Amino acid sequence: MHWPNSRIFYDILAQSASPGFAIHAQSLLEAAEEQLARTTAQSNLLSPLPGHQQLVARIAALKYAVAPVRKLPADILLEIFRIVADDLLIPFYYINWYSNRHFRPAFRLASVCSYWRQLMSTAPRLWPTSMTLQFSRFGCSPQYLDVAKTLLQRSNPYSLDITVDGRGLNVEPSLALHVIFVAMNVASRWQRISMDCDIVPFLRAARTPGPLIHLTEINLHNLNWDETDEPSAFFLDAPKLTRVSLRTSHATKLLLPWSQLTKLQLEGVESPGFLAVLEQCISVVNLRLVGYICDEDVIAPSALSTIVSLVHLSNLKLSVTEDHCTFDPLFRHFTFPSLINLTLNAPGADDTPEIGESFPSFLARCSALSDLSISCFDMNETALSDILLNIPSLTSLTLAACFYCVDNAFFERLTYRPTDLVPPAPCLQRLHLDGVNDRYSQDVVLAMVCSRWWTDDALRLPAPRVARWQNIYICGRDPPEVVLSDAFKAAMAELRAEGLVFEVEEYEETHGDN
Structure with a gap:
C-alpha cells in the first residue's frame, strides 16, 4: 500500500x-x-x-x-480473482485517457497487499491478452505507454490479440512510432495483429523476429512502400498464419507464407507481380481483391502463358477501383474449379468499366459456380448472352446497375423450350435484376417466367431439363419507369399464389417512387 x-x-x-x-x-x-x-x-x-x-x-x-x-488457499483466491477480472475486464481493452478504468480492478487487486500482488504476478491469465492501442493526444504519453507495457508484461507468456488504431488525432510521427514499437516488441506472442497505420518505417529497420509460432491472422492497412524498398521477411516464418488482409499497392514487398493462407484480402492491387503472388496461394478458400490492372504490360508476359488452378478457392470478390481498368488478365490466367460464389463490383460512375472479353471463358472453367453477382459493369447483349451460356451450375444470378445488357434478347435467351438440347443456365432458380432499363416487353418476361415454372402437382412431362424458379425480382432505375399492365399484374398474382416469389417494381404515379 x-x-x-x-x-x-x-x-x-x-x-x-x-x-x-x-x-x-x-x-x-x-x-x-x-x-x-x-x-x-x-x-x-x-x-x-x-x-x-x-x-x-x-x-x-x-x-x-x-x-x-x-x-482461502491460493488456488481458490486466484479463481475468485479470475471471476472478478472476467466481469470487469472487457474482451478488447482500449487503452486511452477515458477507459483506463477497465484496468483498475486488476491493479487494485495487486495493490491490496504483498501476498495478493505476488499471486497476481504469478497468474498472467488475470491480465488482458486482447488490447487496442490508439493514437490520440494522450495515447503517445509516457504514462500511456507504461500502462501498455505493464499489461503486456503481466500477461506473458500467453498469446496476444493486438490492434493499433491509427485513425485518431494527428500526432507527431516520432511519437506515434513509440506506440507501434510497444506492439511490435511483443511480436513473438501475437496471435492476431491488426494495424491501421504505416509500419513500413519499422519494417525497414527491423530484424527478422524469428518464428511467429502463435500468429494466425494479420490485418495491415496503409502500408506505404517505396519502389526502392527491399521486401520484408518479418512475417514470413509464421507456421499457423492462415488469414491475411493487406491494404497496399505493393503486395510483393511483404513476404508471406502465401501457400498456407486460406483467407486473403488485398486492397490497392495495381502493382506488377501481384498475379505471381496469387499463383502461390494454393490453399486459399476465400479471396477478395480490391484494385485494378491498367494494362497487360504491367504483368510479365511469361506470367500469362499458362492457366493456373487454385483448387480450393470457393468465394471470390473482385472490386475494380477505376473506371478504365479491369481484372481481365486474372480471368485469362486462372481457373477456380471449386468456386461457388463470385462477386464483381465497380465504382458505379457514369463510365462503367468493361467486364473483359475473357470473362465468359473464365466462367466456363469454374464448373462449380452457383452464385454470381455483377454490379456496375459495362456489358452489351452479346457479352451477357455469352455469360448465360457458360454458367451451367449457376443457381443465383444478380445484375445491378448493368444498364445496357438486359433486354428482350436476355429474357428470350433464358426462356426454356423443350427442343433446347443445352438450355442456358439450366440450374438457375433465383434472378435479381436491379437498376435495369425498360428495354423489354412484359409479355417476354412473363413467357420466360412461365417456361421455367410449375407447381408440385403439375409437374411437366417430359420433365424439363431446367430447374424451377424460386425467386425473381426486377427493378428499373430509381424511380422505376415501368408501368405494369393489368394482365401482367394478374398473371404475377397468380404465380405468387402458386408459390413463386415474383416481383417487378413499377412506377407509382402518386408517390413518384417505390
Missing part, C-alpha cells in the same frame, strides 16, 4: 501470523472502533483530532486480518 499510514497496516498483518492472534483480534477491533467513535464525537470534519487517520488505518488492517478471505 502507498499511503502515509501503510506502516500500521503491514505491522498488523505481520502480527496476524503469530499464534493466537485471531483470538485477540476481535477485541482489538472493537476497542479501536470505540476509540474512533469517541474521537469522532469530540472533533469535527474540518479539524479531526490527532491520530484519527491512524485509527482508521488500524481498523482497516484488523478487519482484513480477520476476514475469511485470508484463510
Whole structure:
C-alpha cells in the first residue's frame, strides 16, 4: 500500500501470523472502533483530532486480518480473482485517457497487499491478452505507454490479440512510432495483429523476429512502400498464419507464407507481380481483391502463358477501383474449379468499366459456380448472352446497375423450350435484376417466367431439363419507369399464389417512387 499510514497496516498483518492472534483480534477491533467513535464525537470534519487517520488505518488492517478471505488457499483466491477480472475486464481493452478504468480492478487487486500482488504476478491469465492501442493526444504519453507495457508484461507468456488504431488525432510521427514499437516488441506472442497505420518505417529497420509460432491472422492497412524498398521477411516464418488482409499497392514487398493462407484480402492491387503472388496461394478458400490492372504490360508476359488452378478457392470478390481498368488478365490466367460464389463490383460512375472479353471463358472453367453477382459493369447483349451460356451450375444470378445488357434478347435467351438440347443456365432458380432499363416487353418476361415454372402437382412431362424458379425480382432505375399492365399484374398474382416469389417494381404515379 502507498499511503502515509501503510506502516500500521503491514505491522498488523505481520502480527496476524503469530499464534493466537485471531483470538485477540476481535477485541482489538472493537476497542479501536470505540476509540474512533469517541474521537469522532469530540472533533469535527474540518479539524479531526490527532491520530484519527491512524485509527482508521488500524481498523482497516484488523478487519482484513480477520476476514475469511485470508484463510482461502491460493488456488481458490486466484479463481475468485479470475471471476472478478472476467466481469470487469472487457474482451478488447482500449487503452486511452477515458477507459483506463477497465484496468483498475486488476491493479487494485495487486495493490491490496504483498501476498495478493505476488499471486497476481504469478497468474498472467488475470491480465488482458486482447488490447487496442490508439493514437490520440494522450495515447503517445509516457504514462500511456507504461500502462501498455505493464499489461503486456503481466500477461506473458500467453498469446496476444493486438490492434493499433491509427485513425485518431494527428500526432507527431516520432511519437506515434513509440506506440507501434510497444506492439511490435511483443511480436513473438501475437496471435492476431491488426494495424491501421504505416509500419513500413519499422519494417525497414527491423530484424527478422524469428518464428511467429502463435500468429494466425494479420490485418495491415496503409502500408506505404517505396519502389526502392527491399521486401520484408518479418512475417514470413509464421507456421499457423492462415488469414491475411493487406491494404497496399505493393503486395510483393511483404513476404508471406502465401501457400498456407486460406483467407486473403488485398486492397490497392495495381502493382506488377501481384498475379505471381496469387499463383502461390494454393490453399486459399476465400479471396477478395480490391484494385485494378491498367494494362497487360504491367504483368510479365511469361506470367500469362499458362492457366493456373487454385483448387480450393470457393468465394471470390473482385472490386475494380477505376473506371478504365479491369481484372481481365486474372480471368485469362486462372481457373477456380471449386468456386461457388463470385462477386464483381465497380465504382458505379457514369463510365462503367468493361467486364473483359475473357470473362465468359473464365466462367466456363469454374464448373462449380452457383452464385454470381455483377454490379456496375459495362456489358452489351452479346457479352451477357455469352455469360448465360457458360454458367451451367449457376443457381443465383444478380445484375445491378448493368444498364445496357438486359433486354428482350436476355429474357428470350433464358426462356426454356423443350427442343433446347443445352438450355442456358439450366440450374438457375433465383434472378435479381436491379437498376435495369425498360428495354423489354412484359409479355417476354412473363413467357420466360412461365417456361421455367410449375407447381408440385403439375409437374411437366417430359420433365424439363431446367430447374424451377424460386425467386425473381426486377427493378428499373430509381424511380422505376415501368408501368405494369393489368394482365401482367394478374398473371404475377397468380404465380405468387402458386408459390413463386415474383416481383417487378413499377412506377407509382402518386408517390413518384417505390
